[in-house]
Amino acid sequence: DGGITQSPKYLFRKEGQNVTLSCEQNLNHDAMYWYRQDPGQGLRLIYYSQIVNDFQKGDIAEGYSVSREKKESFPLTVTSAQKNPTAFYLCASSKQGSTDYEQYFGPGTRLTVT
């Protein structure tokens, strides 16, 4: 089955630690995205990548970093510089960056930092 996987489903970290969230897709999509969702809120774009080895900041990139070394993979690192990292993180992909192509979402990772 084609799709997007995110791991782990739940992640707990101590304040001051960096943590990396995994996102893998086997849909052969060029574009990938990371969103953050806070309780009772819509999604906000953290980073996006239109193609391998290229990525751009979204609306709330501060305290986050990404890499795109392979087409299938777009890991997100939440650094200790992120002031309020506890949230639900969603990864998505689309065939290209145009909204003419449907966006597919992974199941999400819930990060709790204490």
Added chain:
Amino acid sequence: SQQGEEDPQALSIQEGENATMNCSYKTSINNLQWYRQNSGRGLVHLILIRSNEREKHSGRLRVTLDTSKKSSSLLITASRAADTASYFCASYSGGYQKVTFGTGTKLQVIP
């Protein structure tokens, strides 16, 4: 970017009834999409409506768009218990990098 707004924030209806939820956005758009999110899960794409369209149907879903009022509505007809979820609108002023999500409507369909 600022969040779009949806209303109502929560809606509870009986199975078989229709559910209507509304979305407002702030900037000019290329298109608007509606998504469903089951509790604690990822989003599922429901329907896309372009800025030059006024109404679109997909199965039991009907979406309208009024660009003069910067608003859209999603109607789910003959609701089922399985429709229980949160529904989000997302307005796009370019590609997927130019997006504003609404705050969502939490729909509960009572069997």
